[in-house]
Amino acid sequence: MSHTPRTLENQAYFAPVPRERTRLMRFSLALVAFALLLGGCGHMRPVRYYEISYPAVGPAKQEPLNATLLVRAFATSHLYREDRIVYGSGSDQMGTYQNERWSEPPAEMLQNALVRELRSTGRFRTVTVLRSDSSGDFVLTGHLYDFKEVSGNGIVARISFDAELRDLKAGKTVWTYTYNHDEPSNGKDVASLVAAMDRNVRRSVQEVETGIQQALVAYPTK
Numbered sequence: 001m002s003h004t005p006r007t008l009e010n011q012a013y014f015a016p017v018p019r020e021r022t023r024l025m026r027f028s029l030a031l032v033a034f035a036l037l038l039g040g041c042g043h044m045r046p047v048r049y050y051e052i053s054y055p056a057v058g059p060a061k062q063e064p065l066n067a068t069l070l071v072r073a074f075a076t077s078h079l080y081r082e083d084r085i086v087y088g089s090g091s092d093q094m095g096t097y098q099n100e101r102w103s104e105p106p107a108e109m110l111q112n113a114l115v116r117e118l119r120s121t122g123r124f125r126t127v128t129v130l131r132s133d134s135s136g137d138f139v140l141t142g143h144l145y146d147f148k149e150v151s152g153n154g155i156v157a158r159i160s161f162d163a164e165l166r167d168l169k170a171g172k173t174v175w176t177y178t179y180n181h182d183e184p185s186n187g188k189d190v191a192s193l194v195a196a197m198d199r200n201v202r203r204s205v206q207e208v209e210t211g212i213q214q215a216l217v218a219y220p221t222k
Contacts, residue, residue, distance in 0.1 A: 050085070050190070051103040052198040054116040065216050068136040069118055069127045070168075073111045074161060076144040080106040085190065086148035094148065100190045106147035110161070110201065114140065117205035123213060138174065139166050140212070149185075149193050156182035157196035163208055165215060175215035179204045 079086050083105050084096035102109060111129065118127040118140075130139060142163035150158045160180040167174050183200035185192045 045099045047099045047101060048190075049083075049101050049103045050194040052109060052113065052194070052201050054113060055120040055202075063123075064125070065123050065213070066125065067138060067216055068125045069212075070130040070134050070136040070139040071111055071115050071118070071127065072130040072139055072141040073107050074142045074144040074163075076107045076147075080144055080147050085193075087151065088148055089151050097190070107144055110144060110147070110159075110204075113201050113205045114208060117209045118212070121209060121213070137168060138216075139168055140164070140208075141166070146180075147197075150182065155185040155188055155193060155196075157185060157193055157200050158182050159197070159200045159204055161204070163211075165212055167219075174219055175211060177208060177211050179207060 079094070079096070082096075083101045083103070084098075085100050085102060086094055086096050086106075088094040104112070115127055115129055118124060126136070128134060128136070140163065142161050144161045146158045146160040148158055150156050158181075161178075163177045163179065164173055165175040166172065181200055181203060183196045183203070185196040
C-alpha cells in the first residue's frame with residue numbers, strides 16, 4: 001500500500017489555526033465593527049421640529065355672544081395625522097421629509113390654532129377642543145385636504161380645507177366655508193417654508209373666526 005508523503009508544505013496546509021490567533025482575529029473584527037458603528041453615528045442628521053405661533057387671548061373688543069363652541073379635529077389623510085412635513089409638486093406625487101418635522105400633526109395644529117383664535121376674540125362663553133364628555137351649543141368641524149410645501153414656479157405653503165359650524169341642539173348646519181390659499185415662501189429652506197405656513201395658518205383661522213362671528217350674529221338664538 002502506498003502513502004502520500006507528508007511534506008512540510010502539506011503539514012502547514014492542514015495545521016489548525018492556534019486558539020490565540022483565532023481570539024486575536026475575532027477581537028480585531030469586533031474593533032473594526034465598533035469603529036464603523038461610531039463613524040456612522042457621528043454622521044446621523046438630527047431631527048428638527050418646527051411649530052407655528054398661536055394668538056394670545058385678549059379681552060373682548062365687542063359684546064360677547066351667548067354661545068359655547070367646540071372644535072373637532074378636521075378629518076384628513078394619514079399624512080396630516082403624522083408629524084412629518086409633507087412636500088409635493090404640481091403633480092399628484094407627494095413625499096415627506098425624514099428629519100424635518102412638525103411639533104404636532106397638522107390636523108392637531110390647525111385644531112389648536114382655531115381654538116386659540118376663537119378664544120382670543122373674547123366673544124364666546126367658552127371655546128374648547130371637542131372630547132367625548134364635551135357639551136356646547138355649536139361644533140366646528142371640517143376636512144383638511146392640504147397642509148404641505150408645493151414647488152413649481154417658486155415654493156409655496158399650501159393649505160386647503162372645508163369648515164362647517166353646526167348647531168348641536170337643532171342638528172343643522174349654520175355656516176360653511178372653503179379655504180384654499182398658497183402662501184409664497186421667502187426662501188428655499190425648510191425654515192422659510194415654516195414661516196410661510198405660519199402666515200397661512202394665521203390667515204385661515206382669522207377668516208374662519210370672522211365668518212363664525214358673522215354667522216352667529218345673524219343666527220336666531222332662543
